[in-house]
Each structure stands twice: as C-alpha cells, then as structure tokens.
Amino acid sequence: xxxxxxxxxxxxxxxxxxxxxxxxxxxxxxxxxxxxxxxxxxxxxxxxxxxxxxxxxxxxxxxxxxxxxxxxxxxxxxxxxxxxxxxxxxxxxxxxxxxxxxxxxxxxxxxxxxxxxxxxxxxxxxxxxxxxxxxxxxxxxxxxxxxxxxxxxxxxxxxxxxxxxxxxxxxxxxxxxxxxxxxxxxxxxxxxxxxxxxxxxxxxxxxxxxxxxxxxxxxxxxxxxxxxxxxxxxxxxxxxxxxxxxxxxxxxxxxxxxxxxxxxxxxxxxxxxxxxxxxxxxxxxxxxxxxxxxxxxxxxxxxxxxxxxxxxxxxxxxxxxxxxxxxxxxxxxxxxxxxxxxxxxxxxxxxxxxxxxxxxxxxxxxxxxxxxxxxxxxxxxxxxxxxxxxxxxxxxxxxxxxxxxxxxxxxxxxxxxxxxxxxxxxxxxxxxxxxxxxxxxxxxxxxxxxxxxxxxxxxxxxxxxxxxxxxxxxxxxxxxxxxxxxxxxxxxxxxxxxxxxxxxxxxxxxxxxxxxxxxxxxxxxxxxxxxxxxxxxxxxxxxxxxxxxxxxxxxxxxxxxxxxxxxxxxxxxxxxxxxxxxxxxxxxxxxxxxxxxxxxxxxxxxxxxxxxxxxxxxxxxxxxxxxxxxxxxxxxxxxxxxxxxxxxxxxxxxxxxxxxxxxxxxxxxxxxxxxxxxxxxxxxxxxxxxxxxxxxxxxxxxxxxxxxxxxxxxxxxxxxxxxxxxxxxxxxxxxxxxxxxxxxxxxxxxxxxxxxxxxxxxxxxxxxxxxxxxxxxxxxxxxxxxxxxxxxxxxxxxxxxxxxxxxxxxxxxxxxxxxxxxxxxxxxxxxxxxxxxxxxxxxxxxxxxxxxxxxxxxxxxxxxxxxxxxxxxxxxxxxxxxxxxxxxxxxxxxxxxxxxxxxxxxxxxxxxxxxxxxxxxxxxxxxxxxxxxxxxxxxxxxxxxxxxxxxxxxxxxxxx
Numbered sequence: 001x002x003x004x005x006x007x008x009x010x011x012x013x014x015x016x017x018x019x020x021x022x023x024x025x026x027x028x029x030x031x032x033x034x035x036x037x038x039x040x041x042x043x044x045x046x047x048x049x050x051x052x053x054x055x056x057x058x059x060x061x062x063x064x065x066x067x068x069x070x071x072x073x074x075x076x077x078x079x080x081x082x083x084x085x086x087x088x089x090x091x092x093x094x095x096x097x098x099x100x101x102x103x104x105x106x107x108x109x110x111x112x113x114x115x116x117x118x119x120x121x122x123x124x125x126x127x128x129x130x131x132x133x134x135x136x137x138x139x140x141x142x143x144x145x146x147x148x149x150x151x152x153x154x155x156x157x158x159x160x161x162x163x164x165x166x167x168x169x170x171x172x173x174x175x176x177x178x179x180x181x182x183x184x185x186x187x188x189x190x191x192x193x194x195x196x197x198x199x200x201x202x203x204x205x206x207x208x209x210x211x212x213x214x215x216x217x218x219x220x221x222x223x224x225x226x227x228x229x230x231x232x233x234x235x236x237x238x239x240x241x242x243x244x245x246x247x248x249x250x251x252x253x254x255x256x257x258x259x260x261x262x263x264x265x266x267x268x269x270x271x272x273x274x275x276x277x278x279x280x281x282x283x284x285x286x287x288x289x290x291x292x293x294x295x296x297x298x299x300x301x302x303x304x305x306x307x308x309x310x311x312x313x314x315x316x317x318x319x320x321x322x323x324x325x326x327x328x329x330x331x332x333x334x335x336x337x338x339x340x341x342x343x344x345x346x347x348x349x350x351x352x353x354x355x356x357x358x359x360x361x362x363x364x365x366x367x368x369x370x371x372x373x374x375x376x377x378x379x380x381x382x383x384x385x386x387x388x389x390x391x392x393x394x395x396x397x398x399x400x401x402x403x404x405x406x407x408x409x410x411x412x413x414x415x416x417x418x419x420x421x422x423x424x425x426x427x428x429x430x431x432x433x434x435x436x437x438x439x440x441x442x443x444x445x446x447x448x449x450x451x452x453x454x455x456x457x458x459x460x461x462x463x464x465x466x467x468x469x470x471x472x473x474x475x476x477x478x479x480x481x482x483x484x485x486x487x488x489x490x491x492x493x494x495x496x497x498x499x500x501x502x503x504x505x506x507x508x509x510x511x512x513x514x515x516x517x518x519x520x521x522x523x524x525x526x527x528x529x530x531x532x533x534x535x536x537x538x539x540x541x542x543x544x545x546x547x548x549x550x551x552x553x554x555x556x557x558x559x560x561x562x563x564x565x566x567x568x569x570x571x572x573x574x575x576x577x578x579x580x581x582x583x584x585x586x587x588x589x590x591x592x593x594x595x596x597x598x599x600x601x602x603x604x605x606x607x608x609x610x611x612x613x614x615x616x617x618x619x620x621x622x623x624x625x626x627x628x629x630x631x632x633x634x635x636x637x638x639x640x641x642x643x644x645x646x647x648x649x650x651x652x653x654x655x656x657x658x659x660x661x662x663x664x665x666x667x668x669x670x671x672x673x674x675x676x677x678x679x680x681x682x683x684x685x686x687x688x689x690x691x692x693x694x695x696x697x698x699x700x701x702x703x704x705x706x707x708x709x710x711x712x713x714x715x716x717x718x719x720x721x722x723x724x725x726x727x728x729x730x731x732x733x734x735x736x737x738x739x740x741x742x743x744x745x746x747x748x749x750x751x752x753x754x755x756x757x758x759x760x761x762x763x764x765x766x767x768x769x770x771x772x773x774x775x776x777x778x779x780x781x782x783x784x785x786x787x788x789x790x791x792x793x794x795x796x797x798x799x800x801x802x803x804x805x806x807x808x809x810x811x812x813x814x815x816x817x818x819x820x821x822x823x824x825x826x827x828x829x830x831x832x833x834x835x836x837x838x839x840x841x842x843x844x845x846x847x848x849x850x851x852x853x854x855x856x857x858x859x860x861x862x863x864x865x866x867x868x869x870x871x872x873x874x875x876x877x878x879x880x881x882x883x884x885x886x887x888x889x890x891x892x893x894x895x896x897x898x899x900x901x902x903x904x905x906x907x908x909x910x911x912x913x914x915x916x917x918x919x920x921x922x923x924x925x926x927x928x929x930x931x932x933x934x935x936x937x938x939x940x941x942x943x944x945x946x947x948x949x950x951x952x953x954x955x956x957x958x959x960x
Contacts, residue, residue: 024049024117027082033122036100037152038071038091039181042121049083050112062087063106064121073107091154091181094125128153128216130203131183135308137253139225142192144309146220147176150203153184154214157205161188163220164199193222224251225311226304229284232315234329237322242273242293245300245317252278252285253306260289262298262317270298295319316432325423327431328355328398330416334434335405336462341442341454342574344510347407348438348461351381354431359399360422361388369419370403372433378403378416408435438462442574445472451576454509455540473540475573481506481580484544490585490621493563495553499584500546501569507540507578508532508571517568518552518584525552540573551584559589562652587621587652593684594619594673597654603689608754609662612688613648615655620675622650622657629676632659633683636669636690665690693755694718696789698782704894705775705796705804706766707826711742712793714762720785721746721758730764733779733790737767744784771797801828803878803885803894804858814901816842816865820850821896823878823887825859831880832859842866842888843874868898917950921960 019025027045034040052060052075060073069090076084087107094100101122108116131149138144159175161168168188176185186203193199199222204215229248236243252258260272272289279286292298302313320326335350354370363383370378382402389396401418408414411434418429439462441452450472457471484502491497508514511532518525529547538544547569554563563586570579597615604610614632622630622644630644640663648656669690674683699715706712725744731737741764748759762782769778777792796802805824825831831838832852838861840847845866852861861878868874876888876896888896903922910916932949939947953960 022048024115026117026119029119032120033124034089035126035152035182036092036094036123037126037154037181038089039155040089042087042089042119044083044085044087044107044119046083046085046107046117047081048115049078049117050109050115051080052078052083052085052109052111060085060107060109064090064092064102088181089121089123092123094123098125099123126152128214130216130218133218133220136219137221137223137307137309138190139311140193140196140222141225142190144190146188146190148186148188148203148218150184150186150216151182153203153216154205154207155179155181155184157207159184159186160204160206160209161186162202162204163188163191164193164201166191190220190222196222196224198222221307223253223306226251226253226256226313228302228313228315233317234315235318235320236291238293238295238319242290243319244288245291246286246288247302249278249285249287249302249304249313250283252280252304256304256306258287258302258304260303261301262292263301264292264296264298291317292319295321323358325356325358325360325427325429327418327429328357330354330431330433332463333432334436334464335408336438336457337408337411337435339438339441339457341452341457341509342572344454344513346454346457346509348458349379349407350405350461350463352378352403352405352433354401354403354418355386356399356401356418356429358397359401360420361385361397361399363420367421368401370401371417371419372406372414373417376406376408376414378405405433411435411437436465439465439467439471441467441471445469446575448472450474451573453540454573455507455538458509459539475576478507478540478576478578479505479542481569481571481578483580483582486582486584489583490587491551492589493554493559493561493586494589495551497551499549499551501549501582502544502546503569503580504544505542506545506569506571506580507543507573508534508545509540509573513572514547515570515572516549517570519565523555523558527552551586554586558586562586562588590618590620590675590678592618593682594675596673596684596686599686599688603691604661605693605754605756606666606690607662607664608693608756609660610754611645611658611660614657614659614673616657616673616684617654619655620677621652622647622655627657630655630657630659631674631676632661633672633674633680634663634665634669635672636663636665636667661688661690663690666692696755696782696787698789698791699759701791701793703805705794705802707796707804708766708768708771711763711765714764714782714791715747716760716762716782716789717758718755719758719760719787720755721748721752723760723784728760728762728782728784730762730780730782732767733781737769739764739767739780766793766795769795775800775802796826801825801831801859801883801885803887806887806894806896809895810897810899811865812901813868813898816898817867818864820862820864823861823863823885825861825878825885828859828883830882831861831878837880838878839880840865840876840878842868842876874898919960 025047027047028043030043031040060075062071062073063069064071069092071090072088074086074088076086078084092100099122101120103120104118105121106116106118129151131151134147135144138146156175159173161173168191172189172191174187176187179185199220200217201220202215202217204210205212208214227250229250233245233247236245258275258278260275262270262272264270270292272291275289276287287302291300297316297318299314300317304311304313331353332350335352336348338345338347340346365380365383368380368383370380372378380401381404384400384402386398386400413432413434416431416433423429438457441457444467445452448469453471453473462468462471482504484504487500488497491499511529514529514532516527516529518527527549529549531548533546535544564583565586566581567584568579568581570577595617597617599615600613601610604612624647627645627647628643632642634640634642642659642661644657644659646658648658650656667690668687670685671688672680672683672685674680696719697717699717701715702713723744725741728741728744730739730741732739741762743763745761746758747761748757752758775794775796778795779790779792781788781790802825803823804826807822807824808819811819811821832854835849835852838849838852840849840863842865847866848864850862850864852859854860863878874888875886878885878887887894901922903920906919907916910918932952935949935952937947937949
C-alpha cells in the first residue's frame with residue numbers, strides 16, 4: 001500500500017494468527033484470576049474439543065501449576081463444534097507471594113489426552129475474613145448456638161475453635177453443608193463463662209493452627225442471663241377485665257425488647273394485647289402486661305430479643321374461679337429424688353406447704369390425703385386455717401397444708417392431688433411437683449478434701465441442683481464416739497440377747513451403714529443393729545444414738561464357758577469410718593435341770609413362814625431384781641407356787657437363794673425348783689418335810705441341884721415368843737402348892753416370830769417342901785398361852801451334904817494337872833473339917849486336894865486332877881470316911897466336863913502338787929497307837945495310796 005499510495009495513504013496494521021483449525025481452541029474463558037484458596041468457577045467454550053458423552057467430572061482433567069495440581073471439571077454440553085464446561089480452581093500454596101501467574105495451565109479430555117488446550121490464570125493471595133456472627137451475644141450459662149460465616153477459609157478442613165482460654169470439644173463444632181472453598185459456615189455451641197464480658201474466639205484449621213495465617217478471630221459478648229425473679233405470678237382470679245401481671249426481670253439487656261404470649265392447654269396462642277415499657281431500677285427491670293381473662297392454665301412466655309439472641313422465659317399461670325376450692329400455691333415447687341451417697345440410698349423427703357383457697361374448714365390431718373399416683377402418697381404433717389370468713393368472696397378462706405413428699409427414684413414432674421371429704425371428683429385439686437437430681441455431693445465434697453454429709457441431705461433436703469458446701473463435713477473435725485451405757489452387758493452364749501447401746505457422737509447416716517464385729521479372728525461374727533434412733537437435732541458432729549442389737553450365738557466350743565468378747569461398732573461414712581468398742585460377757589448356756597447342792601432347813605414347821613436357803617448349780621446367775629423368777633412348786637396337798645424372795649449369793653457356778661415356805665401341809669412333799677424362763681420341764685425335785693410346831697421343852701435349869709426356898713432359872717423352848725411375864729405359871733404337877741413366877745424374860749433371836757425358835761428364861765422360888773433328910777426329884781409343870789411342859793427337879797435335902805456347883809465346869813484334858821477345880825458343897829461342914837481326910841479320884845487315878853474351907857456357909861474344896869489323856873467319860877468322886885460325892889458322870893447333879901486338847905499341825909499349808917510332810921500332834925483316845933498302819937488320813941475325800949503315813953510315835957500323853 002505504501003508503494004501504491006505513498007505518503008498520502010491511510011493504513012492500519014494488523015496481524016493474523018493462523019492456526020490449525022483441526023486442533024482444539026478456546027473460544028471463551030470467563031475468569032483469568034482468582035483467590036489462592038481456590039473455588040473460582042472458570043467457564044470455558046472450546047472448539048474442536050473431543051466430544052464428551054458423560055457430562056460429569058470424570059471425563060475431563062484440568063491441571064494447574066505446570067501440571068502439579070488437578071482441578072475439578074464439570075461438563076455442561078459437548079458437540080463436534082463446541083464444548084461448554086466449567087473448571088473449579090484448586091487451593092494453591094503461594095509460598096509467601098502475593099500473586100502467581102501460570103500461562104500453561106492445561107485442559108484435556110480423558111479420551112484424547114493428546115488434544116490439549118492451555119490457558120492462563122493468576123492466583124491472588126487472600127486471607128480468611130469473618131463475614132457474619134449470629135448471634136453475637138449469649139448468656140454466661142453457655143449452650144448458645146452461634147453461626148459464623150468465614151470467606152477464604154481453607155475448605156474442606158478439620159476445624160478447631162478456641163472460646164476464650166478454652167478449646168471447644170469437637171462435638172460443639174460443626175461445618176454446615178452450605179460451605180464451600182469461598183465461604184465456610186460453621187456452627188459452635190458456647191460453653192459457660194465465669195463472668196460476663198467479651199470473649200475472644202479463634203477459628204483455625206487443625207492442620208496448621210498458628211503459623212499458616214489461616215485462622216480468624218471474632219468477639220463474642222457474654223452477658224448475664226435474664227431471669228424472672230420471685231415471686232412469679234402463678235395464678236390470678238377471673239375478673240371483669242383482663243388482669244395485669246407484673247414480672248420482675250434481672251439483667252434485662254439495655255437494647256432489648258420484649259413481647260409476651262400465652263399458650264393454653266389446647267395449644268392455642270394468645271398474644272398479650274397490652275405491654276408496658278420496661279421500668280429499670282439498677283439491675284432489676286419490671287414489665288407489666290395483661291393476661292387472658294378466661295379460667296384455665298397457661299404457659300406464659302416472656303420473649304426477650306437482643307442482637308439476634310432470643311431468650312424465652314416461660315412460667316405457668318392459672319386464671320381461676322376465685323369462689324371455687326382450689327390450690328393457690330405450693331412452696332417449694334421442687335424436691336430432690338433419692339440419691340446415692342457412698343453406696344447408700346438417701347431418701348430425702350422435702351416439707352412443702354400447700355395453700356388452699358375455700359378449703360373445707362375443721363378437717364383434721366387424718367382426713368386429708370395427698371396422692372401422687374402410682375401408689376405414692378405424701379404425709380400430711382399439719383393443717384392450719386390461715387384465714388377464715390363467712391363470705392364466699394375471692395380468697396376468703398385460706399388453709400395451709402403441710403406435707404412431706406414421698407421418695408422418688410427418677411427425676412420428672414409429678415401431679416399431686418388433694419383429696420378430702422366434701423371434695424368430689426368433679427373438682428380435682430391438683431398441683432405440679434418437680435423432682436430433680438441433686439448435686440453429686442461425694443464428688444463435690446471430695447474436691448475440698450471433705451466428705452458428704454448424708455445426714456444433712458436427709459434432714460434438710462437440697463432445694464436445687466446447685467452444690468452447697470454446707471452438705472460437706474471435714475472428717476478431721478468429727479469427734480470420736482464415746483460409750484454412754486450398755487444394757488445388759490452379758491447374755492447366754494446361745495445368743496439372742498437384746499442389747500441396748502447408748503453412744504455419744506457416733507455419726508450414723510442409716511442403719512445399713514453400721515456394722516458390729518463380735519469377737520476376733522476365726523471366731524468373729526458380723527451383725528447389724530436391729531434398730532437405731534437419735535435424739536432430736538442430731539448431726540454427724542454431735543449426737544446421742546441408741547442402738548439395739550441381738551447378740552449372735554457362739555461356737556459350740558464356747559457355750560459351756562464364761563467368756564468376755566470385744567464388740568466393735570463401725571459406722572461407715574464412705575471413705576471415712578468411725579468406731580468404738582465395748583466388752584460383752586457371754587455366759588454359759590444352761591442345759592438340763594438344776595443341781596440341788598444343799599437345802600437348809602429341810603424340815604419346816606407347818607403354817608409358819610420359814611426362810612429356806614437353796615444352793616443350786618447348773619443355774620443362771622441371778623440378781624436381786626430377778627430373784628423372783630426362781631420358782632419352787634410343791635406337789636403335795638395342793639400345787640403351791642412360791643417365788644424366791646432374795647439372793648444370798650449368785651455366780652455362774654453357784655446360786656444361793658432364799659424361798660419362804662408357809663403352808664399348812666404336814667408330811668413329806670416333793671418340791672420342784674426351776675428358773676421361770678426355762679419352765680417346769682427343766683426342774684429338779686427335792687423332798688422336804690413339813691411338821692407341826694414343836695411342843696414346849698425344858699432345855700436346862702440352874703442350879704442343877706436345888707434346895708427349898710432358893711431361886712431356879714428355867715431355860716424353856718417353843719413357847720409363843722409374844723408371851724409376857726405375867727402369862728407364865730409354875731406349880732406342882734398335883735397342884736397342891738401354887739408357886740409364884742418371879743420373872744419370865746424372852747432370850748431368843750430378835751427376828752423370831754414363831755414358837756420353834758423362841759427361848760424364855762423363867763425364874764421362880766422353890767417352895768418349902770417337906771424334908772425327910774434325903775434328896776428327891778419333884779415333878780413341876782410350867783404353863784403359858786395354852787401350852788405347858790412338865791419337868792422334874794432334883795431337890796436336895798438341906799440336912800444331907802450335896803455338891804451344889806463346880807468351877808470351872810470344863811477343863812481341857814492336857815491342862816487338868818495345872819487347873820484348880822473348886823467343889824462347892826452345901827449342908828456339910830464335915831468335908832471342910834480336915835483336908836487330910838479328903839480324897840479325890842478321877843477314874844483309876846488319884847487327884848490332889850489342895851485346900852478345904854467354909855466360905856459364906858458353904859464348904860469349898862479346891863483340888864487338881866491328874867494329867868488326863870482321854871476325853872471319854874470317867875467317874876470323879878470326892879469322899880471322906882463317911883460320904884462320897886460324884887461330880888463327873890452324866891447323871892451327876894453337878895458335872896465337870898473334860899474337852900479334848902486341840903490338834904497341833906505343822907506346816908499349816910502346802911503346794912497342790914503334794915509331797916509335803918505334815919506333822920500332827922494330838923492328845924486323846926488315840927494315845928497308845930504305835931504302828932503307822934493303824935492310822936488312816938483322808939484329804940478332801942482322797943485316802944489310801946494317795947496319802948502316805950510316814951511315822952507314828954506315841955508317848956504317855958500324846959501321839960505324833
């Protein structure tokens with residue numbers, strides 16, 4: 001053109017790119033750059049591209065970064081002329097660069113990998129950005145569902161979320177299905193926070209949580225939860241206009257708004273037509289709104305909206321007919337279920353107060369029933385008429401019913417019903433009671449090195465699910481138990497004794513927590529108390545407890561012996577035990593009938609109260625308080641049953657008891673003796689004799705020989721001890737001469753009340769009887785109280801010498817030659833005329849007359865007997881040339897007695913093993929024995945070979 005036109009020509013230059021029109025060629029490319037995170041959808045139109053019949057991502061491949069990274073390919077349409085497809089860019093590593101351009105990215109069909117087209121694409125470095133947070137606020141109680149949308153976040157990726165200083169669990173984080181490489185939507189569930197404020201949250205890929213710069217942060221505002229403060233308006237009467245309800249709210253948001261709806265029992269929703277603006281006073285906000293004016297029970301929802309967070313505060317409200325019987329309120333409205341504390345079931349029973357309107361008046365608590373269905377009943381503790389009136393106006397009569405809730409195993413809401421006379425089934429009086437699971441006190445208390453106080457949980461049930469340290473106790477501050485009393489402290493080895501133990505400061509939570517160990521080692525027996533009780537106000541720290549237990553039986557090897565065993569009482573408080581010990585004495589088990597060792601006396605007077613002592617073996621140990629349980633049963637004229645009146649002594653080996661007999665039977669009578677608890681079948685029989693009262697008896701008189709005109713003292717037995725001196729009379733048997741009784745003095749035991757034990761000393765003067773010069777026996781009679789006794793007195797002639805007395809009256813045989821014996825002779829001075837004329841003999845041996853003299857008209861002869869080695873009866877005679885007077889023989893008027901000398905023993909004790917040589921020296925009948933074989937010795941019933949006589953030596957007056 002330049003050659004033809006020259007400088008005057010106008011021209012435009014262009015170039016033509018000649019291609020092989022048989023090869024694929026890109027006709028259209030929608031995007032030439034995108035973010036490094038990938039996800040850019042590039043649309044291509046390509047000519048001469050191999051036809052792809054399968055319209056899916058498996059038919060074509062796109063490769064980026066010099067064929068290093070594959071991308072997804074989606075085919076929309078394909079023909080011989082044009083193929084329409086979309087390539088989604090992958091995520092690439094920028095290696096610190098802000099931009100990376102690759103001109104030779106390839107695209108080809110799997111069927112023809114040789115027919116490749118290339119295209120340019122630039123990757124731009126991008127950072128993740130939080131696009132939205134909803135809601136951005138939540139209460140510090142946690143459990144708020146928050147949706148966070150983040151652009152340019154690695155996708156797909158395993159995501160972690162840090163909420164403040166804590167990392168959320170995987171279960172609290174999820175990726176929503178709408179997410180892709182350009183926009184990731186995640187949902188997180190917040191956790192509780194200790195205080196309100198701003199919480200910084202960070203979202204990061206777990207594969208590179210810090211260094212890759214792919215984490216994002218956002219702020220979440222934690223606020224105090226809005227809550228309704230008590231009292232919550234739970235009911236109001238139906239009126240002419242809709243009643244206004246006022247609710248006090250804590251921590252109402254500053255920018256919050258609220259609206260109210262009511263849901264009735266049929267599911268219908270009523271919106272409050274009138275609400276007032278919130279009134280604030282510090283942290284408390286008051287809202288007022290109208291309620292439906294129709295009788296029924298509604299769920300009222302106060303809905304508070306703040307920065308995308310909706311909080312619903314529901315409560316129940318009843319519109320009632322104020323003139324009908326109704327439940328006005330229940331406080332508290334919840335109670336804890338039964339809980340396990342250290343393996344023990346603690347059945348807390350909460351005291352609730354039910355306020356009733358228009359309730360029937362004058363009912364007792366026994367007439368009211370609180371039913372919770374399924375056989376559960378509350379215990380009515382009290383009924384109180386709070387207010388009464390004659391009118392039938394709204395809330396006129398108000399009654400408070402105190403109820404103890406029944407124990408329940410599982411949480412939930414139970415419907416209680418009040419049943420009483422005058423209340424028909426058409427008027428159901430119901431209320432709701434929520435049962436909740438209380439705090440896990442063992443775990444909670446253990447965190448403070450304390451133990452759970454199950455007794456406090458039982459006595460003061462928790463009012464909510466919160467953990468309270470008042471239900472914990474420091475085990476180091478628990479005092480040691482102290483035994484106060486134990487009764488009884490002994491019982492038979494056969495067991496079954498009811499023992500009552502009173503102890504101070506034994507912490508008991510339940511009877512299952514108390515275990516008693518009796519004995520030790522292989523003989524140890526474990527028992528639990530049959531019951532226990534504690535004084536009011538008892539706690540783990542201070543208490544007085546009464547335990548009752550049954551003693552276990554002992555092994556057969558211990559039944560017949562007396563044994564003391566230690567009993568240890570342990571109260572389990574979970575990880576801590578408290579215990580104390582006491583001694584219990586097991587007594588032998590009595591088997592068979594008692595053994596009667598001795599009875600005294602065995603002869604009892606009829607119709608006279610006579611104490612009889614019984615020594616018994618194989619018999620229980622008896623106390624004064626239980627002596628009456630020893631029974632004697634007589635099998636004679638009638639079956640008399642007599643109880644013991646007292647115990648002289650009692651051990652487990654022997655019992656000596658007193659039984660007073662006073663029966664009218666005469667003769668021999670079998671007496672059964674037994675312990676009342678064992679019965680008559682386990683009795684022993686002993687034969688006793690019952691005799692009529694004895695006749696009066698003259699026991700002795702003094703002096704032994706009497707003379708006329710002198711006093712005589714009679715010792716008489718078996719007269720009525722209640723007789724007086726004036727009741728006694730003395731006379732000759734023929735009644736010829738009356739005799740005056742000088743005195744009659746009772747000399748028997750002071751405790752004597754019957755004739756058989758009485759003794760009287762009766763004094764009278766012998767009358768002046770004719771004296772023919774000889775001594776003679778004269779018959780007298782003594783009478784008193786309808787009874788009499790005849791007796792003969794030897795009366796000496798006042799004309800004939802006679803021995804009136806001998807002093808001393810008894811001489812030890814070994815001391816006769818050393819003892820002066822004085823013979824008093826009346827009516828004779830001839831014996832005292834000369835000592836040389838007197839002789840005295842003692843058997844075949846002659847004595848020594850030392851002197852003779854008249855003293856106050858009586859001849860007194862002093863003499864000594866020779867050494868007498870035999871205490872048998874001998875004849876003693878004092879004589880002169882005219883007269884011989886006897887004074888030793890049993891029939892002598894005055895008698896001198898000889899007693900044997902005491903036996904000398906050396907040594908006086910020895911060892912039980914025997915072998916001790918014992919020396920006996922004695923005087924008496926055995927003098928003259930010279931052979932050891934002539935002597936036998938018995939020790940405790942043992943004789944013969946068990947005792948050996950070593951030697952026997954005899955001399956004139958003694959045997960050794």
